[in-house]
Amino acid sequence: MTNASKKQDEEGTVISKVLRIARMIVLASYALSSVAWAATCSNASLSGTYGFLHNGTDGNGAPFTAAVTQITFDSTAGTFTGETVASHDGVIATAPLTGTYAIASNCTGTGTPAAGNPFSIVVTSTGFLALHLFSEGFAVKQGSPVCTNAGVKGRFGFATTGAFLATGAAAFIGELKLTVNDSGEGVISGRLASSEGGTFVASEPVTGSYSVGKDCRGRATITPTGQPEMHFRLVVVDGGNEMLAIETDPGTVVSGTLQR
Numbered sequence: 001m002t003n004a005s006k007k008q009d010e011e012g013t014v015i016s017k018v019l020r021i022a023r024m025i026v027l028a029s030y031a032l033s034s035v036a037w038a039a040t041c042s043n044a045s046l047s048g049t050y051g052f053l054h055n056g057t058d059g060n061g062a063p064f065t066a067a068v069t070q071i072t073f074d075s076t077a078g079t080f081t082g083e084t085v086a087s088h089d090g091v092i093a094t095a096p097l098t099g100t101y102a103i104a105s106n107c108t109g110t111g112t113p114a115a116g117n118p119f120s121i122v123v124t125s126t127g128f129l130a131l132h133l134f135s136e137g138f139a140v141k142q143g144s145p146v147c148t149n150a151g152v153k154g155r156f157g158f159a160t161t162g163a164f165l166a167t168g169a170a171a172f173i174g175e176l177k178l179t180v181n182d183s184g185e186g187v188i189s190g191r192l193a194s195s196e197g198g199t200f201v202a203s204e205p206v207t208g209s210y211s212v213g214k215d216c217r218g219r220a221t222i223t224p225t226g227q228p229e230m231h232f233r234l235v236v237v238d239g240g241n242e243m244l245a246i247e248t249d250p251g252t253v254v255s256g257t258l259q260r
């Protein structure tokens with residue numbers, strides 16, 4: 001056999017191996033994607049405790065409702081219970097929540113509050129999405145956080161949106177540092193930028209305090225320099241890496257998150 005023939009045979013062998021490897025990769029990818037698409041959901045896919053942040057608008061699209069709910073699903077009974085703190089057009093109220101739910105194999109479902117209209121659910125890898133008439137929101141699983149003042153200390157990015165009924169649209173963004181003093185009390189420091197009723201204020205110092213209970217619910221007070229205090233209710237989620245928040249001052253419809 002000539003050198004040229006040997007070279008052609010060797011090249012042919014290499015090409016054949018490459019094609020076989022390529023086919024194996026394609027088949028493996030197809031198998032993996034098939035497994036992913038074959039994954040199914042059930043009530044068990046939505047089980048345990050979640051923080052649920054949901055907001056609503058009026059018929060003109062203006063902020064009307066902001067709410068944060070701590071909700072627990074019992075997949076065996078197909079029921080949920082919880083507590084909601086909400087601002088309905090600036091009026092703050094706290095109310096218990098109960099109802100039933102059902103999740104289909106395609107990971108969509110329906111939740112039906114005991115005293116309300118059904119809402120649609122889509123289960124996600126971190127929680128669920130929800131849609132109701134003029135209202136939508138998302139939920140994050142609680143995980144296993146240490147729900148104490150010390151358990152959530154650290155630096156968080158903070159962002160809220162909504163409206164102050166007296167001045168119009170409002171939004172805040174900044175960094176907050178949560179620490180614990182010698183008495184075990186939660187202390188807040190940091191900086192916030194704000195947009196209120198068309199007026200933008202660049203980053204300014206803030207001070208404040210916070211408290212978190214064993215039930216993974218909490219409260220916070222944030223005071224921008226030269227401005228009134230802002231009060232929030234909190235729900236700890238994602239193992240303590242995030243907190244969902246709603247402002248509880250009358251005349252506000254504002255909610256958001258704190259994220260590590």
